[in-house]
Amino acid sequence: MKLQLTSPYTESVSQVHEPSTTRDSSPSQQPRWLAPQERDAWLRLVGVVIKLPTALDAQLQRDAGISLFEYQVLAGLSEAPDRMLRMSDLAELTNGSLSRLSHVVKRLGSRGWVRREPCPEDGRSTNAILTDEGLAKITATAPGHVDTVRRLVIDALTAAQVRSLREIGTRILQQVDPADTFRLRRAAPDAPAPGQERSR
Amino acid sequence: MKLQLTSPYTESVSQVHEPSTTRDSSPSQQPRWLAPQERDAWLRLVGVVIKLPTALDAQLQRDAGISLFEYQVLAGLSEAPDRMLRMSDLAELTNGSLSRLSHVVKRLGSRGWVRREPCPEDGRSTNAILTDEGLAKITATAPGHVDTVRRLVIDALTAAQVRSLREIGTRILQQVDPADTFRLRRAAPDAPAPGQERSR
DNA sequence: GAGCAGAACTTGAAGCGTCAAGCTTCCTGT
DNA sequence: ACAGGAAGCTTGACGCTTCAAGTTCTGCTC
Numbered sequence: 001m002k003l004q005l006t007s008p009y010t011e012s013v014s015q016v017h018e019p020s021t022t023r024d025s026s027p028s029q030q031p032r033w034l035a036p037q038e039r040d041a042w043l044r045l046v047g048v049v050i051k052l053p054t055a056l057d058a059q060l061q062r063d064a065g066i067s068l069f070e071y072q073v074l075a076g077l078s079e080a081p082d083r084m085l086r087m088s089d090l091a092e093l094t095n096g097s098l099s100r101l102s103h104v105v106k107r108l109g110s111r112g113w114v115r116r117e118p119c120p121e122d123g124r125s126t127n128a129i130l131t132d133e134g135l136a137k138i139t140a141t142a143p144g145h146v147d148t149v150r151r152l153v154i155d156a157l158t159a160a161q162v163r164s165l166r167e168i169g170t171r172i173l174q175q176v177d178p179a180d181t182f183r184l185r186r187a188a189p190d191a192p193a194p195g196q197e198r199s200r
Numbered sequence: 201m202k203l204q205l206t207s208p209y210t211e212s213v214s215q216v217h218e219p220s221t222t223r224d225s226s227p228s229q230q231p232r233w234l235a236p237q238e239r240d241a242w243l244r245l246v247g248v249v250i251k252l253p254t255a256l257d258a259q260l261q262r263d264a265g266i267s268l269f270e271y272q273v274l275a276g277l278s279e280a281p282d283r284m285l286r287m288s289d290l291a292e293l294t295n296g297s298l299s300r301l302s303h304v305v306k307r308l309g310s311r312g313w314v315r316r317e318p319c320p321e322d323g324r325s326t327n328a329i330l331t332d333e334g335l336a337k338i339t340a341t342a343p344g345h346v347d348t349v350r351r352l353v354i355d356a357l358t359a360a361q362v363r364s365l366r367e368i369g370t371r372i373l374q375q376v377d378p379a380d381t382f383r384l385r386r387a388a389p390d391a392p393a394p395g396q397e398r399s400r
Numbered sequence: 401g402a403g404c405a406g407a408a409c410t411t412g413a414a415g416c417g418t419c420a421a422g423c424t425t426c427c428t429g430t
Numbered sequence: 431a432c433a434g435g436a437a438g439c440t441t442g443a444c445g446c447t448t449c450a451a452g453t454t455c456t457g458c459t460c
Contacts, residue, residue: 033346038354041362044369045353046272048376049249050295055376067446072246088408095250100447102410107446124408124455146233153245154238156371162241164364169244171356176248176255267416288438300417302440307416324425324438 052152059148064141069096071145073104074113074138077130084129086119113137252352259348264341269296271345273304274313274338277330284329286319313337 034042056068066074072094077083085093091101105128108114113134119125130138154162234242256268266274272294277283285293291301305328308314313334319325330338354362 032350034349034354037366038362041366041369042349042353044366044373045252047295047373048369049252051376052245052249052372069446086408095247097448098409099411099449103446106410119408122408122456126409149234149242150232152375153242153372154234156375157368161364161368161371162238164361165368166237166241166244168357168361168365168368169241169248171361172252172353173244173247175352175356176251286438297418298439299419299441303417306440319438322426322438326439 055152056145056148060141060145063144064137066137066141069094069100070104070108071138071141073101073108073128074130074134075142077114077128078135078138080130082129083135084117084127086122087126087128090128108134255352256345256348260341260345263344264337266337266341269294269300270304270308271338271341273301273308273328274330274334275342277314277328278335278338280330282329283335284317284327286322287326287328290328308334 053068060066060068060071064071073090076090076093077085087101087105088098091098094101096104105114105116109116113131115129115131117127117129119127157165253268260266260268260271264271273290276290276293277285287301287305288298291298294301296304305314305316309316313331315329315331317327317329319327357365
């Protein structure tokens, strides 16, 4: 096995060296390749981004017969007031498209875990509601999933690394989805004042 | 928008509290929920893991008409000796299944960027080879992609965070795919004395 | 108060990845 | 030297996601 590099991130491939046009809004000809440590960090991240969801899906599929996305849908509803959420809110919460969610809710509906109901306040909207069976399902599934999350991520890191991960994730998400930034500002202030949820 | 929690990671859902059976190999009934900062780091990571590939795919699709995985395939070949790699090595390199790779190489072949050739040394193996057109393609595509990687990830972080990310990624990958660990040991040894490790 | 842009959602079709089979080729033991 | 099993790869079918319309409803604006 002689696999060494993974992709042209350092200057091995391209000889194109446009010396500092400094106009970087046109994504075409910048020679700003990655330094070795940067490239390395990047390749690790790509590995995580590809393999972690697969691993989580595998555990959920094996133990509960649902996908990670389905888990997130059920889990999101389980923590919502009245176990009910508008489709678009649920889509945003689960980082999924409305279309995807619509398909998934239909499947979850046919399994008896979710039902739909027109939203009284806005005729265009649909509310997704977690049924009792759905709550039972997510309640039964959660411990195994959380255990997996611990094993694969949290418990593999030091406390300092967990803090760092949180900050790094925030930074990346701000770049990837700036519109979403306001969501990043809420949630868990650094010092844990435990046991107060229930606001909204 | 009143979305607050994303999934039962803290103890909001389950009332199941088996007090310390301490047997954790059976992934069924552990009440070890996540502390708020842990949960928060986790939700950030999930966001990244879902949205980052989408963003990268979008850029590549828009500017070059290829997916991230296809990019990785072409890029991997471009850096290999003779621009040639056995299918299984390429699969491992790109974090993909052999089956997936086979389909993708077929598509890339029909676009003229890759060709297949039986491996002389091992009759079971197939070599994937990057054509001149394929090299031209990846050479043209790389700068825009690297620029995106910089914008979304590297340049959004401090140097210390990049180092941290590298270490965190390594840890997670060791958990997710222990068989792959040897690959994590190679690559970029120039990390400056990484203060703490070896927690478990 | 009528028309119109846009928001919220659904649906069907097309594309991609996974899974299970199947086909060669290689290796190991006897 | 040959049988059995494993490794490497390909293929087809199925399921899920995305994409592009299409529908219904809301809120503006004139």
